[in-house]
Amino acid sequence: MSLLEVKNLSFGYSRATPFEIQALKDVSFNIDEGELVSVIGHTGSGKSTLMQMLNALLTPEQGEVLLEGKNIHESKTSAYEARFRVGLCFQYPEYQLFCETCAEDIAFGPKNMGLPPDEIRERVKQAARFVGLDEALLDHSPFDLSGGQKRRCAIAGVMAMRPKILILDEPTAGLDPAGRSAVLDMILHYRQETGATVIIVTHSMEIAAAVSDRILVLNQGALVFDSTPAEIFSHYEALVSMGLNVPSFTKIIYALQKRGLHVQNAYTAQAAADAICAMLHAEETSP
Amino acid sequence: MEQDTLLKFENVSYTYEEEEENNRLAVRNISFEIKKGEFIVVLGHNGSGKSTIAKLSNSIYLPTSGRVLVDGMDTSVEENEIPCRKKIGVVFQNPDNQIVASIVEEDVAFGPENLNLPQKEIRARVDEALKAVGMYEYRLHETHRLSGGQKQRVAIAGIIAMRPAGIVLDEPTAMLDPKGRADILETVHTLNKELGMTVVLITHFMEEALHADRIFVINDAVVERTGTPDEIFSDAAFLETCGLELPDTAKLCLLLKKRGVSLPDRIFTPEALIEELVRQTERA
Numbered sequence: 001m002s003l004l005e006v007k008n009l010s011f012g013y014s015r016a017t018p019f020e021i022q023a024l025k026d027v028s029f030n031i032d033e034g035e036l037v038s039v040i041g042h043t044g045s046g047k048s049t050l051m052q053m054l055n056a057l058l059t060p061e062q063g064e065v066l067l068e069g070k071n072i073h074e075s076k077t078s079a080y081e082a083r084f085r086v087g088l089c090f091q092y093p094e095y096q097l098f099c100e101t102c103a104e105d106i107a108f109g110p111k112n113m114g115l116p117p118d119e120i121r122e123r124v125k126q127a128a129r130f131v132g133l134d135e136a137l138l139d140h141s142p143f144d145l146s147g148g149q150k151r152r153c154a155i156a157g158v159m160a161m162r163p164k165i166l167i168l169d170e171p172t173a174g175l176d177p178a179g180r181s182a183v184l185d186m187i188l189h190y191r192q193e194t195g196a197t198v199i200i201v202t203h204s205m206e207i208a209a210a211v212s213d214r215i216l217v218l219n220q221g222a223l224v225f226d227s228t229p230a231e232i233f234s235h236y237e238a239l240v241s242m243g244l245n246v247p248s249f250t251k252i253i254y255a256l257q258k259r260g261l262h263v264q265n266a267y268t269a270q271a272a273a274d275a276i277c278a279m280l281h282a283e284e285t286s287p
Numbered sequence: 288m289e290q291d292t293l294l295k296f297e298n299v300s301y302t303y304e305e306e307e308e309n310n311r312l313a314v315r316n317i318s319f320e321i322k323k324g325e326f327i328v329v330l331g332h333n334g335s336g337k338s339t340i341a342k343l344s345n346s347i348y349l350p351t352s353g354r355v356l357v358d359g360m361d362t363s364v365e366e367n368e369i370p371c372r373k374k375i376g377v378v379f380q381n382p383d384n385q386i387v388a389s390i391v392e393e394d395v396a397f398g399p400e401n402l403n404l405p406q407k408e409i410r411a412r413v414d415e416a417l418k419a420v421g422m423y424e425y426r427l428h429e430t431h432r433l434s435g436g437q438k439q440r441v442a443i444a445g446i447i448a449m450r451p452a453g454i455v456l457d458e459p460t461a462m463l464d465p466k467g468r469a470d471i472l473e474t475v476h477t478l479n480k481e482l483g484m485t486v487v488l489i490t491h492f493m494e495e496a497l498h499a500d501r502i503f504v505i506n507d508a509v510v511e512r513t514g515t516p517d518e519i520f521s522d523a524a525f526l527e528t529c530g531l532e533l534p535d536t537a538k539l540c541l542l543l544k545k546r547g548v549s550l551p552d553r554i555f556t557p558e559a560l561i562e563e564l565v566r567q568t569e570r571a
Contacts, residue, residue, distance in 0.1 A: 273542035
């Protein structure tokens with residue numbers, strides 16, 4: 001049994017009006033414990049709708065979401081529990097900071113879970129460590145922090161609930177290159193330490209390629225691909241037709257292939273460098 | 288001031304009110320000049336002062352000290368405020384915050400209507416602006432149903448309809464999907480090349496800077512360096528100290544060089560690398 005089983009989810013907005021939109025169409029997939037899965041898709045492809053179903057903020061019209069075999073939409077209680085067990089961190093989460101201190105903000109989730117104060121303190125500290133937020137900053141107002149720090153504080157608030165599954169919607173949007181790699185490192189570190197399952201929604205093909213075990217591709221509400229990065233990024237034309245792309249390194253490889261060169265597919269910088277070296281080496285030694 | 292300069296910063300400093308007592312400057316004593324028709328990309332880490340520069344350039348903010356000149360007009364002089372804003376339009380990061388009307392063409396008409404132009408003229412400008420950004424077929428669509436990239440193009444059309452000499456875009460692609468990003472970049476390059484509009488593009492994506500005439504690197508409130516893409520991207524260590532990075536192609540070149548592949552310096556675009564590699568295999 002997979003940790004998360006999504007079965008035939010369908011959902012629409014503005015039903016029975018001229019503005020009806022089918023946001024999700026018969027979407028099914030499984031996610032195993034400890035996996036890191038990226039979700040990519042054009043704006044309006046249904047990514048956010050899907051994520052809000054995974055922690056029961058939205059209820060599917062058809063289909064079900066099973067967390068450890070139990071339907072999270074079964075009752076009010078199961079839906080309530082799902083919000084702690086599937087931690088959802090929205091896009092630009094720093095706009096949701098609201099407490100007087102960072103510590104209180106991070107503690108908000110655990111407090112609502114009804115945990116004892118000692119346990120909450122411990123979790124706040126641990127979450128701050130995960131995101132690399134200096135302990136001295138915990139007593140400061142979150143509004144005194146820099147943009148990058150605010151983002152990390154907000155993510156820590158979700159981590160502090162110790163969810164089975166951590167979902168991050170565009171965790172690097174709007175960050176500079178250093179901020180982007182810091183947030184990614186932090187997510188990878190968190191995953192390594194806790195063994196938690198992580199789902200990342202992203203518009204960056206490079207990020208999806210670099211960190212994921214598996215990628216889900218949504219197009220107009222339907223799940224069109226569910227596979228490894230290597231397999232996904234071999235569908236160049238299909239991805240482009242969906243408003244997506246392949247990583248910049250993969251694009252270079254495909255351009256070389258189009259020019260008649262024998263070079264292996266690659267989707268990260270390292271793999272592309274290896275493939276190009278192998279190509280040059282083969283050309284040298286061929287008669 | 289020379290005739291062909293659109294935007295000039297002279298020793299400009301700016302402090303946000305709440306930071307006044309800490310004496311913290313958002314931009315510190317910066318000076319630069321942008322010529323009419325130039326395509327400038329501004330790079331810099333979060334909080335480096337990029338957005339402050341955007342807001343100083345059309346008198347949304349006025350300098351705490353120093354002068355900002357828009358086509359020779361000092362933005363600090365009250366009667367210059369409106370003329371300056373007509374000369375330079377600004378597009379921000381979040382498309383949802385910039386759409387004011389429910390129908391695309393009404394949104395684009397908002398600016399020209401406020402200029403008190405005759406109806407016919409407004410119609411002409413709106414159509415022309417929507418065509419320039421490739422959104423003409425959507426003129427009767429509802430704005431809230433557009434994708435992020437489409438909304439952003441409508442926001443740009445709203446600026447174009449004012450017929451400014453220059454447009455400043457503050458991270459216009461940060462929230463967009465790959466197609467949306469590509470469309471915006473194509474749009475701003477077309478505006479620059481075909482309409483001769485001066486473009487200042489503020490971004491966190493190195494790739495977007497590859498075809499700029501000049502790049503300004505902002506670091507901790509100062510303009511740390513200006514130069515052509517070649518000049519800026521040939522100093523990886525400098526970029527890193529500024530919280531930036533090499534473009535992907537240059538990263539790949541570094542990895543190839545580490546593996547013993549001999550490559551000329553200053554390859555930054557995918558096209559250049561592909562040509563070089565094809566050449567090398569033909570030689571072999």
